[in-house]
Amino acid sequence: MSRTILYGTPGSTYVWSAQIALAEKKIPYEFAEVAFGAHREMPHLGRHPFAKVPAFDHDGFVLYETQAILRYLDQVVPTPPLQPSDPREAARMNQTVGIVDAYFWRAAGPGIVGQRLFAPMRGLAPDEAAVAAAVPVVRTSLAELDRLLGERQFLASDQLTFADIMVLPIVRYLQLTPEASLLEPHPRLRAWSERLSARESVRKTEPLLARKR
Incomplete structure (x- = not known):
């Protein structure tokens, strides 16, 4: 079974954007909270070397940068599309x-x-x-x-x-x-x-x- 994990600090606008996209796609996921300050420490630095949120793990494929996460989601779950074809x-x-x-x-x-x-x-x-x-x-x-x-x-x-x-x-x-x-x-x-x-x-x-x- 596929496993999706979103690592983030509650309240982050970028984390919220990723959550909205996951909800639009109806993709089940685990939310792993990264406490404020913990984003600058391991193990989070192992996921995001620039100490930002969110980070994302899909069956062991780890990704960071919100734009990259959103584009990846739109490719692996194409419906509903979140990018225009025009x-x-x-x-x-x-x-x-x-x-x-x-x-x-x-x-x-x-x-x-x-x-x-x-x-x-x-x-x-x-x-x-x-x-x-x-x-x-x-x-x-x-x-x-x-x-x-x-x-x-x-x-x-x-x-x-x-x-x-x-x-x-x-x-x-x-x-x-x-x-x-x-x-x-x-x-x-x-x-x-x-x-x-x-x-x-x-x-x-x-x-x-x-x-x-």
């Missing part, structure tokens, strides 16, 4: 995932969500300078994501893709911070978040910290 839609999906990795997560993750939600959990005061530095990048990212979404139901295609799966966790966390106001000029993006949040794959994998207070 070349332009696929390119738009890849562009959106690139925005996440290069700009949006780097600013919204450590810069805003990390300071507003995670720092207080560790007894630390938010670094307001870090928040202020992140806001312009997040503002630009949201404006561009809203433009790319347009009047569609999903970000890159007429179906759910990696683009939606990678963006949604960051938006959801951002909506729990005072900087949620950055979403106010983008009603289409807010409506997209509400629609996706109602999906079974999102509801069943939703971290406690991401739930509306």
Whole structure:
């Protein structure tokens, strides 16, 4: 029998993205929690030498980097597809995932969500300078994501893709911070978040910290 293990820290946006994809594919898996801090130690470093989450094991095939995990899942379990067949839609999906990795997560993750939600959990005061530095990048990212979404139901295609799966966790966390106001000029993006949040794959994998207070 096939065995699938997802290693991750609860609350991580990238871990949540992998969980959403597994749920969409209806792939049974074990979740192996990696406590905060343990990602920098063995045995996790043996799975991910760059000390990040998630890591993934499918019958002894160990993989890291969320994009690689999602693409692998889409190949081994092709239904439902999470990548468009149309070349332009696929390119738009890849562009959106690139925005996440290069700009949006780097600013919204450590810069805003990390300071507003995670720092207080560790007894630390938010670094307001870090928040202020992140806001312009997040503002630009949201404006561009809203433009790319347009009047569609999903970000890159007429179906759910990696683009939606990678963006949604960051938006959801951002909506729990005072900087949620950055979403106010983008009603289409807010409506997209509400629609996706109602999906079974999102509801069943939703971290406690991401739930509306």
